[in-house]
Amino acid sequence: MSIDAYSINVDPSRHLVDIAVRGLWTVETVSRYRTDIAQVIGTLRAHGCAVGQHLTLLDITGFIVQVQEVTALLAGMAAEPEFATRCAAIVVEAPLLRMQARRVLPHYGVFAERGPALEWLLSDRPAAPE
Numbered sequence: 652m653s654i655d656a657y658s659i660n661v662d663p664s665r666h667l668v669d670i671a672v673r674g675l676w677t678v679e680t681v682s683r684y685r686t687d688i689a690q691v692i693g694t695l696r697a698h699g700c701a702v703g704q705h706l707t708l709l710d711i712t713g714f715i716v717q718v719q720e721v722t723a724l725l726a727g728m729a730a731e732p733e734f735a736t737r738c739a740a741i742v743v744e745a746p747l748l749r750m751q752a753r754r755v756l757p758h759y760g761v762f763a764e765r766g767p768a769l770e771w772l773l774s775d776r777p778a779a780p781e
Contacts, residue, residue, distance in 0.1 A: 656680045661691050663698035665773065666705045668736070673713030681724045688734065703735035706772050710742040710765060716751060726755045740768035 656676055660669040668691055676684075695705050717725070728734050740760040743749045752761055762768035 657684055657687075659687055659691050661694055663695060663700070666695055666698075666700040666737075667708065667772075668692070668695070668705055669708045669710075671710040671713065675715050676717055676721045678720060678724065681721055681728075685728060688728075692734065703732065704737045707736040707739040708742070708765075708769055708772055709739060709759075711748060711752065712742055712744050714743075714748060716747055722751070722755060729756055738772060740772040742768045 656674050657670060657672045657680075661667070662669065668688070670688070672684075692705065696702065738760075739756070739758075740762055741752050741756065742762050742765050743752050744763055749761055752759070760768065760771050762771070
């Protein structure tokens with residue numbers, strides 16, 4: 652599924668959710684995203700993926716620094732059991748967004764490029780890069 656602010660793809664065979672986000676979000680965008688991501692995670696559960704056991708690749712190269720309200724809503728979602736992920740890798744280029752991603756999602760791997768992020772995510776996942 653894809654809208655202007657994000658696209659979400661799922662690979663049930665690898666229990667992988669591949670998300671790309673872009674632009675400046677509103678509270679309404681977060682609400683739509685929440686509904687869509689819950690639906691995708693439900694699809695994985697229907698394919699035998701236990702709650703909290705999927706992998707997430709999150710590409711935020713098209714994202715801009717968000718207002719605090721949106722950042723807080725997204726961080727809150729990431730902390731909810733319904734949206735828990737076994738492991739996540741974030742692709743981000745901008746240094747300010749990289750700092751924001753590390754602050755908001757400290758247990759995720761943070762990468763400058765998609766290829767290494769996906770490779771790390773699908774491997775035995777050594778320590779996340781700094």
